[in-house]
Every structure is written in structure tokens, then in C-alpha cells.
Amino acid sequence: MRFVSLCLAGVSSLAGAALLAVGPAQAGEDVLYAPPARWVEPYKDKDIDTAGKTPLALYDVQQRIESGVLSIYVDRAIKLDAPQALTQAGTSSAAWQPDKGDLIVHRVQILRGGQVIDVLAGGAKYTVLRRETQLEQRTLDGALTATLAVPGLQMGDVLRIAYTQTIHDPTLKGEVQLTNPLIAAPTEAGFAREIISWPKAEHVVWKTGPGTVAVKESEIAGDHRLTIALPLAKPEDMPEDAPVRYRRPSAIQAGTFRGWAEVSQIFAPLYDPKGTIAEGSALAGEVARIAGQSADPLTRAALATQLVQDQISYQMNGMATGNYVPQTPEQTWQLRYGDCKAKTYLLLALLDALQIAAEPVLVNSSASDAVPDLLPMPNAFDHVLVRATIAGGEYWLDGTSAGTRLANLGDTPGFRNGLPLRRAGAELMAIAPRVPRVPQARVALTFDERGGIDLPTLVTARASLSGAIGANLGAIVAQVSEKQKDEIIEKFAGSTLPNLVITGGSLSYDADSATAHIDVTGIQSGNWERQGVRKREDFGDLPSKDVTFNPDRARALWKDMPVNLGFASNQVTELTVLLPEDEDGYLLRGRPDLDMTFAGNRLQRTATLTDHRLHVVESVESLGGELPAGEIAAEKGKAARIANSAVFLLSPADAVRQWQLGLPEYRARIAPYEEAYAKAIAREPDDADAYLNRASFRWGTTDLAGALKDFDKAIELDPSAATYRRRALLKRVMGNFEAGLLDARKAFELDPSAQSARALAGVLGRTGKTQEALALIDEFDDYGEQHPSFVEVRADVLAYGGRAQDGLDAINALIEERPGQAYLYNSSCWFRARFKVGEDTMIDACNKAVEQSGMASAALDSRALAWLQLGDPGKAKADADAALALAPDQTSTRYFRAIALRRMGDGSGDSYIAYLAKIQPGQVRDFESYGLKP
Template identity: 55%
Template sequence: MVARYASFVIGLLATTAPAFAGETVLYGPAPKWVENRDRAKIDTASNTAITLLDVQQRIEGETLSIYVDQAFKLASPESLTQSGTSTASWMPDKGDLTVHRVEILRAGQVIDVLKGGARYEVLRREPGLEQRQLDGMLTATLAIPGLQVGDVLRIAYSQSIRDKALQGKVQVNSTLLTLPVEAGFARTTVSWPKGMAVKWRAGPAAGSPRETVEDGWHTVSVPLPLPKREEMPQGVPSRFTRPPSLEATTFASWDEVSRVFAPLYSIKGAIAPGSPLAKEVAKIADKSPDPLTRAALATRLVQDQVSYLMNGMSGGNYVPQAPAQTWVSRYGDCKAKSLLLLSMLEALGIEAEVVAVNSRAGDALPDLLPMPAAFDHVIVRAQIAGETYWLDGTATGTRLATLADVPPFRNALPIRVDGASLTAIAPRVPQLPMATVKMVIDQRGGVDIPALVTATTTFSGVLGSNMGAVLGQASVEQKKQLIDSFAGSVFNTLSKTGGLVSDGEMSFDPETGMATITVKGIVSTRFGDRDGTKRMDLSALASANETFDFDRSRATWKTLPVDLGPARRMREEVEVLLPVDEPGFKLGGKPDYEVFYAGKTATRKGVLEGQRLIVSEEHAALGGELPSADIPVEKAKALRLKNTTPFLTAPVTAARAWRYQSAALKTRLAPVEAAYAQAIARAPVAERGAGLVGRASLRGGTYDLEGAIADYDKAIAIQPDAESYSRRGYLKRQLGRVDAAIADLREALKLSPSVDSAMALADTLGYAGQSEEALKLLAEYDDMGDEHSAVVQVRTDVLAYAGKGDDGVKEIDALIEEKPGDTSLLNASCWYRARFRVGVDGMMQICNQAVERASNAPAVLDSRAMAGIASGNLAAALADAEAALKIAPGQVSTQYVRAWIANAMGRSDAQSDLAYFRKVMPGLVQEYARYGLK
């Protein structure tokens, strides 16, 4: 009754059957059968929040009485606020609520709150209204007067419950308190007359309940709290994680539960001739003589034209409202909808019955005692042409194509006049994929160019119907947000950095119950560097992300099975469009592959024809459970499936980004530029920065430096940030505008005063001849930590620009001596000596060591190529440059070095390359001229 612990009370009431009761709170002494806890035994000195929780339940005839005595320590102002108001909720048609005591225990004194005249105020409220639930619940509240920090608040009450729908039967299902929740004294008991036929069970992990027979009463008592439950591994069925409880029932069997409820689902006279409901049945019969079609139409009518509303008032927890009333009112809960559907199916000549299920822990039903409280949902089972169909009137999206889909309830209890036992619900792979994804990845721009993506996803069944319901109520702006959210999930499967949305649309077909979402956008190129090649892994395929790894390493986990989930079916197709004028792409992996593992069949088909790759995959799962002993074998199958995922390898002649300012390649960029323009225009003005930065990256990468700077100008005008200033400064330096670059780098440092920003500015200051300021800046930001080596290398460049290259050599040599295991410093030394022509006596020896110990071969080969130029050995330099480009053909500086060497060796074909570099990368040409490449 105290707000903080009301869940204990509600849990007790919610798992017992309804009864006729009153609407006022009663007051009086505790029932005579109750064993009262002596006040002296309550530890008021302890700071344990729950000092007392005594739950005593008694079955007597057709009545269940529940007595709760609880005491809470208010040890802080927060607990005083939380527990200062006592609340109790009950259903007036299901039981009387009697308050026996409300006391404040303080320093050995007892303050009787009720004796002082305080009384609970009764309110009617519907806490589940937002979830479409009416239960007629009443709430009694009492603001406890005079409470202080340090008080112990003790409240005792009882409730008597009797339910005519149970035909004299009684049920108990009490959740048991478990550590780490502590209590001074806690227990839960249930008692009944000696000789009365009552089954009881406590578990799981309920310790050792005490069972006694005294004075004609049979009692089971569970001392609480129970030990903390052992942690369960990932993926166990719900029966292993359900909370411990004390069950008791006078139902002898599941058959008896079935028989008791059968009268409630009688359809005799449910559809009166000539009634509105009879006319609806006639319409369905006229549409088709096929029983499957009729069943699908009836189910759709109940799902679509009768809204869900749980009516638990006036015995409604178990008693469904009449079909005619459901149809007229156009609302009903699972009971009402199932009875309506049952009556319609029978009128259409289809054999059917209502079955009870547990929607959350259906696998645990066989472990529970027979009682109605074991169920929380009812559906209809139909028999058509020897096949079983499980029809849920509260679901959505059922059509003929999805009629055979099986819900994930595992077990069901048929409601029959003759009774029935629990029956397993056999899973069945859906006839129609729940989701079908078609993705087109347009890489016709080239292997270094962002990909244009069009992804179309079609949802069927419940997923499709739910999406349709959302679309039917969404505004234009909400639809745009939905498209953006969906696009984000799609793009994230392709790129860690996501993508930009350029367009999208959503639609729903009510006849098929299918919803379709199409998104278009831009993601980074799907080709990455791999072993000196450009390779695209089809990461969008489910098999590329397949895992099946469940830990059963602990001794107590060895026999725990894996829950494989419900039956399901998914289909996806990935189409990749490649540059039309670049033959030579090769398909690797296993484009055709099929494997059955962990209850699922994965089937893949793929073909590369010309410049177009199509790979499709279908995953069909029965679900269910897998024995733990089979985990290693199924894990190996899943890993093999992942390892066989197809991939594309680009030819070595594929065009690289630095070439894209040539007329032949620039036309490839037009569709990508158009997509960026669309994405930028689609976003609100204040949010266009991301699109502008993305396009600037494309333009900068393809050496449209002016276009990139223009985009950064706009992005900075919207939202200035250090990264944009830094990138714009870099581009300006590439164009040879060193002073403008310095201005941007200064702004970047102001916005982000970091060592990286400081090094970028210092390097450019040194390049511009402002060595004194550069050295001062580096000294300020050198914390002698992890970045010290990088700071020293920038400082040596500044010294070299100032004509003090020998001093720079000494600093680099000192670094090598300090960190002999850092092979990158050998490369730094080689690169420094070659560029600034200092320390040349031992230069080639150092460069050779750098190559021999290289962790980044393209970089050190490039450095040694520069050393070859400095040494006058152009042939060796050219060989190193070409070797570097075989590994990293996109290394632009090496491309320039190779062109320069080839030109110096008299090769006329290099002159056009040098002219191209002078046009698009004047800053690079100017910088290398300072290194002697004139």
C-alpha cells in the first residue's frame, strides 16, 4: 500500500481470480486465522528499507483471503517523500479491501494513524487507459500525517477474493521477494483445510519451503528474501529467467481449467439472423467459397474494424463480452475479439475453437500448475483442409498470404466442453517474407567516389500493418523524420559514418497489408584498401554480420538450451552497379551457398554479369530451441556462412580520385554532385552543414579544391567549427594560398585548442617563414606525452624551413635513440634527410633500414624514392615510387614524385601528368619545388 512497494500488492491481486466486492475501504481487526507479527520483533533500528513483509494467504471453500503486513524504514528525506503517501488499488467487483492498521513506530512509541481519524480517500482511475485498458480499478490514498525521517511505517490490510467464473475453484500465484532486495523479516505463506485437494509449487530456486499440518490446516511457508538468482547466460528460454513464485491451485488438471472456461466461449445464438453481424458474415461468404479466403477475411475484419480495448470490469478478467456487443461497440479485448472471430468462423462453416496462451513465457507453461493465471491471452485455432491455423484477433495485418503464420506462443490450452490438455504450437516458416529488402549500390562514379544508394524495404503481416497505421496518422514532417530514421539504420549497415538522405517515400497497400519504404542517399565508397587492391565487401547482406555465439562455459549452464526465437523469414537483394568503362572487376567469396544451422536455412545466389552484380539471400527460420551441446557445431556453420560472404575486387587500372579533374572522369561525378545537391536542399537551412561538408570532402578528394572551399565557406557560415576551419585551411595551402591557410588554422586552434590544431598551424607558419612563432607554439603545446614525437617532427620541419636542418637531424636522431623500437621514426629520419638534403652521408642506410623494418611500406618506399632523387639515383627512385604505388595507388604525393622522376629521365608521357598536377594541386607542386623537385 505504500507507493514504493505497491507492486507487491498489485502482483498478488493481479494473479488471483476476480470476485464480487465493495467500493469502499473497510476498517477492522485482522482475520482470526492470521498469525500476527509481534511489534517488538520489528527491528526499528535497522536501515533496511523493508523491515517487515508478511504475506499470508488462505484458501477456504471458494474464497481466497490475502493478508499483508508490511513495515518500511524511512531512513532519508527521499524515502519520506516516496513513502509519505500510502496507496492501495483494488477492483471493486473482485474483492473487499480491509485496512487493519496504519502505525508509525518512533523511538519505542506507537502512533495509531487510524485512531487519530485518518481515512483513505477512494479515487476511480484507469492507469492503463493509454494502453487501451479499462479495469474499473479503484485507488485508495492516504497522506500519512506527521511522518519524520527515521520513522518506521507499518500498514496491514487484507482482501477476500471469490470468482464465480472459476466455478468454485481458487488459484494463487505470488511472486517471491529475492535478494538483492533485503528485508528484516519476510515470508509468504498459503494455507488450506486439511484434506482439501490443493496442489502447490514454489520455484524456480525457491529454497526449501516449510510444509506443516496443524490444527486442521495445511500450510506452506517460504522464508524470504530468497538467495539472489544465479545469473543466466544470453539466449536462454524464458522459463529459466521467470521470477520465483509460490503457486497453489484447486484445479486438478489443465483439462479442468479447459472445461471450466468452455461455457464462457459458447457461440450458441451469438449471431442472430438478420443482425448487422450476420450481414457481415454473409458478405464474406458471398466473396468466396474458399474456406482459407473466408478465414482471412473474417480475421481481417476483426483485426481492422474492432479496436482493442481491455475491459476487465464486472468480471471481465475472464468473461468475454458477447460478439453482438463487440460488433456494435467496435471494441474488445482478446477474449471479445476471439469469441467474435470464433462465432464468425463457425457461421462460415470453418471448424475452430478458442485457445488460451501465455504471450510472454509460453515455453514455461508445462512447468506451471494448472490455473487460469498461467495465461494472459486467448486466440483462435482453426482447422482447414487438415491444416491448423492460429488466428489472433488482436494482431494486425493478417491476409491470405500470411494466414498460416504461427504466433510465438509455444503452448496453448484449447477451451473445450470435454476439456483438453496443453498442446504444443508447432512452428512453421512463414509463406511470405516478413521483410524484403532490395538495395542498389551505385558505384559507377568509381572506386574512390561515394556510392549512391537506393534501398526499398517491404514489410508484410504485423510489421506492414503497424507501419501502415503509422503512415495513416503521420504528418508530412513526421513522414520525413521516419524516412530519415529508417535511412539511418540502412546506411549504418553500409558505413560506420552513416550517410546523407537525398530522397525517400513511404506507402501502404491495405489490400495486401504491405508497407513499402524507399530511401535514397549517399554513403562513402564501399571499396576499401585491402592487400594493395580496392575491395568491396557486401556488408549489407545478413550473412556478413552473422554470429551465433552463446556462452555455456559455467558448470551450471552446460545443459541450458538456446532460445532461437520465433519462426521468421527474411529476403534481401543487393545490386551493385560498377563503372561502365572499367572492365576487370572480379567476384570472390561464395556467391552461391546454402547452409542449415540453428534452426535456420540461409540460401544465397549471386552473379556478376558485365558491370552489374546481383546477390540475393533468404533466411528462413523455424525458431524453437537448440540443445547446448549443439552450440559449437552451429557456431562453426554461422562463421563459415559469414566467411563465404561475396566480395568484389577492383582492377588495378581503376580510376583513382586524384585523376578526376580530367575531362574524361569529371563527367562521372555529375550524378553524385546532383545527389549531394538534393540532400543539401532537402535539409532545413540550419542543418545543411553536414551535407555541405560531405560534398566538400568529395570535391577536395577529387581535387576540385575551389569547389570544396566554397562548400566549407557555406558550412562555416551556418555553424563554425574547428574541423571545417582546419580542412579549409589545408585546401588553401594545397592551392598555394599560405597566408589564407594560416588564418583558417588560427581559427581552428581558437575553437579547439588541441595539440593537433597547434601542430597544423605551426607547420604552416614554419612553411611561410614564421619560424619563431611556430616554435613558440610547439613549445607551448608539447606536454612531453604521447604526442611528443609528432611535435618534435613538426619542429624539425620548422627548423629546416628556417635553414637549420642540421639541428632538425639531431632532434630526430635523439628521438630514435629514445625510442629504438619505433620504426616510424626511421621513416621520419629518411623522409626528413631526403627532403631537406641534410645528413645525407648516412641517409640511404637509414632509408634502407626503414624499408626493411617498415610497418607502413608505401610511406617508407615513398621516402626512399625521395632519397634516391637526392642521391641522384633516379632509376632506384622510380622503382621505389612504383613499388609504393602498387600497394597504395591513391598515394597522391607519390604519383607526383613518379611523374617528376619519369620526366627527369626523359619520358615524354610524364609531361601531361606534371601539367595536370600544376593545374589542380599548385600547392603540392610549390612545396616539392622547395625539396628540389623543380
């Protein structure tokens, strides 16, 4: 992260209804009223198209370079064809800096039909205000603002205003500069142009770009003139990952500077540090203090930079000649504030007193790659910093940034080019990037998964942010309230650990290392996904998992454009995963050791799995810069290889599953989770979601009574239909069907939707209220996308009401209506087996379900039940074994297998039958209703 002040205001640009200049001619604090100068070519009133549809009827900008003065003439006519336009144009305003020139108003006219109303002739005048418009950004620009509430405006009028602003900046030693963006389509104008002129004797260079701009050159009465018809054609779309020089808007530049060396020479004396720290002064005392702390010049440079960053607050000073002239180091120390110029000058003075060679360097904070394409002018830059030379090494020191310490002193700033300021002059220099020695961000994650692969993850995370971002966060930590700290912690957790239920967190700052720490603990949904009989865990929190590089250079115009790779960076992620200590057989897959590069990035990884503990460290180092278009394809391939190499874990086939956690030997695994959920609830005691999260966990780990208590509390806090539906289902699992019916009715009352109707109908049917259930289904089944779900509920309702054949007929009709949908065959098999209907073709339906199902484990489960109902426990056991090999967490399949064993004279499954009756009594009651009794 870069913390940069835009404190070198030097760009002449025109935009909107107001003009903010960078330095006028003779100091003038009053608005002047006079005709345009002789060099202006006024646009004739009669040529203004007042009947056209475009709101901008006239946009005429003419600029003049002469004898060290830039004069900017602007003539605009705006149609007031909407109430908003009338309101916005009702007050005219313009801003200028009186220490550098004048604001001269030529006309304020209302064009109404064929009538021209001269507002100034009617006595209206601009009111001059001194108004600092950017105080919240700590900016003082010294500008005056002239405002005029235009009297008599009506809808349909055309308001025409023309004025000139003169700019003469003594800092530039008689040189002149201008940069003006050129309006382009889709902006429309009745008439628009840009004219730049100068006496032929003046040395003026000019340039347009990027892209082709048609410029007409001519000589008129001893003047050289450039004319550009506007708006330009709509600029071509550019890829957002192209360097800025390709994406910046077209502009015209003109100036009298003869090269970068002249700019360097003019500005160098402004930063001469010699003699700026008086002997015996407070600043001299600071120099002595730094010198007394260390004799090492690197340490001294770091301490001096830290002093300027920490002790001098930022405030932009654009008053008087403050745009380019810094206040003295002594002034800055006394005021304890300053802009980038003042901070740089102070730092140069400190370094000079400490006998460290240093020089100021101008840079551009947002378009540094474009600087070599610009004309040599001061307004190519908006920031200044220090380049120090210590023991032959180059160090970039920025007093306006933050967090500089000895450890990161060698880091390079986020700029591509800079202009050293030297009395002898200097050319542009490229800033060679270096990978930061200290990671700017280090994230340490611990995932405690000792509860098992089916449970959530207990997360402990620490993000350590160093350098500027660390120091800035540290400043925030010292000032914000506890509530605001919690918001920062939640924002970090939301961006780094999605869906984390926070149980605790803190912010801290180590001033010695300029490192801020964000610590958070919480509970996150488990990441294990079924992979056959095993489960697999991928780690999206590791950088390698998100490696992508896919620049689009398909268009002909783009094919040769390089890719902007950003600036030098260094980030480290450390992941520790704690696995169940009483389970062996976890496997580490992927590439444990990796050192590969792609698109200017170097990704290194070490991963080890020992003693039920996975430890992974991944670092990503980047030099930034640009990638030539011809290398994109190769780098895409490298990125894909890295993404495919990501490490992951495979669980053992016999890992403890969630349904087993009700057994006494595994209950100890639950305690850490209960403690974590209790902390989450303590943080948000009035948040229903906190209780719902714990309810889901307790339900899944067989604590049905505990889950019910949490649902009760959640409904007390937020009686939503969704929570009533969930509690109704829980009560059914617990075997309390009548109580579940009450909750289903309440859910429907709160949310009479199709979802609530299906849930209510299902419970009504299970409790014998067949007709009411069928009536509800008839009312809400619209035969659309949800029709299959309604058919399945209808079939169950009919079966529970003694009409199983009617239910099967409904399912068969749906299969005929929607052939080829494999899940419907499983629905048919499952229904037939549960309600002992259609037995003559039951196995045919079940076979088709197994053959076509994308969820073979579910279809095998259904067929196992069918074999039991047909009196073939041996085949039922075989199907159950096959299903469990694919999905060992299917509790119903284990029950069917136990029943099959019992019918085969083997009582080894009896303990499971008793266990399931304890943890899912409602499901066992359903099984018993199908005739599956031990």
C-alpha cells in the first residue's frame, strides 16, 4: 500500500463549470470585467445552435502562451432543458489563485429564442469568497472562488459564460506549461474546439496523446496556432490490466521547457538543505538525538524518516507559491505539519546534517509509467520524495508515507520513473524495484479440525501488516472505539475467512516494527468434500489456490499491449491444520514443495504432514513491472500449473463421522465446539443467528435436546418462518410429530409460500390429516419448477392416508411427463420400498435408479430397503455395503444393513439399531412404520 500526497499542483486543466488554476499572472483578488484579449477568436452569437438537442451548445477553449504567462479563455453555452440543469446552472462559480493571476469575466448572457439578455449589463456581479474546499483532506490551496446566482433563468434558456484566467508562476522562472484533457464522445457538443497559440518567436513544444488527435497548425498575424475540433471520437476500450499510458484520456500538452534537465535545474534550489538547521535549534537537537542513538548511517536514515513521518502531520499547502515552493525545515518543525514538499525538504535537511547523501526526486503517484511519454514539464509530477545513497546502495525515503523502519528501509516505492532535482540538471531515471525484505502482509491460520472431518473448523487467525499499511492501521487502533475495532475485525474476517462465526478478536500495534496485528478466532463451515469413501479438503486460503493469470489480448488493437503487473510486494501465508489425534491414514496430496514463477511473481511452498498436523507456508514475491504481450501465453501456462499443484488432504476411509459423535468414546471431541459457540453467543447475545448456528451443530452431533433449546431461543429473539420450519423438522426427527405440526402451521402463517405449504402438507400427512394436506397441495402446486417436489409430498400424504397405489400412480405420471430424469426413478424405488406398493416391478424401478443415478449411494440405499421388503436380506446387505463404500455417513443405510444382518441371524448390528433409536427416534419410528422392526 502506498500512502501518497498529491502535493505538487501544477496541471492546467479545464473541466465542468468551474476552473481551478495553478498559477495566474498579476496578483488580483477582485474579479475583473473586460472584453477578451486580441488573440481570442470569439465564437459568434448567431452561430450558437440554441435549438439542438445536445445540452452543451458551445465549448470553446483557447489558451495563449506569451512572455511567461499562460492565459486560458473559456466560452461555454449550456442548455437548461431540465429542472436539474436549471438548478445546477443557477449558480456560476470559478476559482483562481490571486497570487498568480487574474480572473477576467467577459460575458454572462441568457439566450432565449432570438433574444440575448446581458446579465452583467443588468448590474449582476460575482461575489468573491475565500473558501478552502478540501480542508477534510488537510489541503489549503489559497484559492478564491467567485460566485454568481444568475438572475432570471428559465427552463429552455441557454446560459453562455465566457472568462479568461491568467497564470504566471514565478517558480517556473519564466517558463509556461499547460496540460488539458480533450473531450471525446460520447460527450456531445453543438460546437467545441481547443485552440492554443503563441508568438512565433516563443519556444513552445507541444504534444497530444495517447492515440491519434487531428491537429490543424497555422500561422496567423505572427502567431503560431493549433486548432483541434472536438469532441474527439470515442476512445477505444482498453484492457484494465494495461499500463496507465495506454488507458489515460487523450490530452494536449504545450510548454516552453527545453527538457527534463531544465525542470530539474529550476526545482533543485528549492530543496537545498545547506544551512537550513540552525545551530542550537530544536531541529539541531533532533539531529543530535538521532546521531546519539546509532553511528550506522542506515539506522540514522531510518530514524530520520520515522521522525518526519510520525511527528509531522500532513497538510497540503497550495497558498502563495506553495504549489511548488516548500516551507523551510524550521517552519515545518515549528508548525508540525506540512505537505510532501515540506516533509521532503525537512528530511533532506536532517539527512544532510547527519552527513547522508540525498537528493529530492519528483514522481507521479498514479501514472508513473506514462511520464516518459509526457512533455518535460513540472506538471508531469504530483509528488516528491528522497533518494539517499548509503554505502553505495540506493534508498527511497518518503516522509509523507508511514511505517518506515530499518528492516524495510530498502523497499522501493510504487513508482516507475522519477526526476532527480540537481543544480546541474538531470534526466528521468527508472526506479528499479526490489522485493520487500519484510512481508507487507503475513497471515497465520490455524484450523483445528480435531473434532472430525464432518464438523466445522475452529479457526485462529492473525494478520500482521507492516510498513505503511501497518502504521496507518496502528494510528486507527489508537483512536477508534471498541465498537469500531470490532467492525475492523469483522471486515478482516469477512474478506479473509468467509462465513466465519467470530468468537473473539483484538487489534494491536507494535510501534518499534511498525506492525499492526489483527487477531480473530471463530468457527467456520468445514471444507471437507466427499471423494469416494474418503473426503478431501482443499485450502482456498492459500495463495496458490487462487492463482489465475488470464489477460485478454484478443482484440487486434490490444495484441501488443503489455500487462501491468503492479508494484513490488511480498506476502506470506502460514497454515496449520490440526487433525484428529486418534485417527491415522490422512494423506497429503499436491506438490508439497514448490518454487515456481509466473507473470513476475515467485511462489514458494513448503508443506509437511507429521503427527496429525499439516503445516504449509506459501510466500508470493513480486517485482511488479510489465509483461510483454508475447510472453502472456507462456505465463498463463505457468499459472495454471501452480494452481493445479495446490496441496490438499485426503481423509482415511474409516474416519469418525458426524453420526458417531453421540457415542461416549467421542463425546470429548464436542467440548471445544460448545465452548466456541458459547463465546460467539456471548458476543451477540441478542442475535438469533448465533443460536441457530449452535442449533445446527448440536443437531448434527446428536444433541437433539440441546438443538431444540437453541431453536426455542432463536424463535424468542426472531420468530421467523424459516426457523419455525427448521424446528418443525427437528421435532419430527425427535419423533414428536404433533409438536412439529404446530411449528409447521406457524411457519405457514408467517410465510404462506410454496415452501411453507410443502413442509406443512408433509407433516399434516404424517399425522393423518390427509384431506387438509391434499387441499393445501392443490392450492399451491402451480405445475411449474416446483411441481416434482409437490408430487413427492402428495405421494407420501396419500400413502400415509392408506392410498399408496394412488401415490405411486402420481410418481409414475411424473416420470412419464419428465422422462430421463434419474432422480425420479430413485423416488419411485424409495416410495415403493417404504410403502410396499408396486412390488412386482419394484426391483426393475430400483435397478433403473441405480443404473442412471448420479448419486449411486442414494439409489443403492433405496434398493437395499426394497430387498428387505421383498424378503431378501442377503441382497439388501450387499447393496448397503456398496452404498456405505461410497457414502459412509448414510445413517439410514447402516440401519437397513443392521436389519438385514438381524434377519440373517446375525445380531452384530443390534447396537446400531438401538443407537439410532436414541439419536434419531423419529426416523426410526418411520422405519418401523415401514415394517422394519428388529
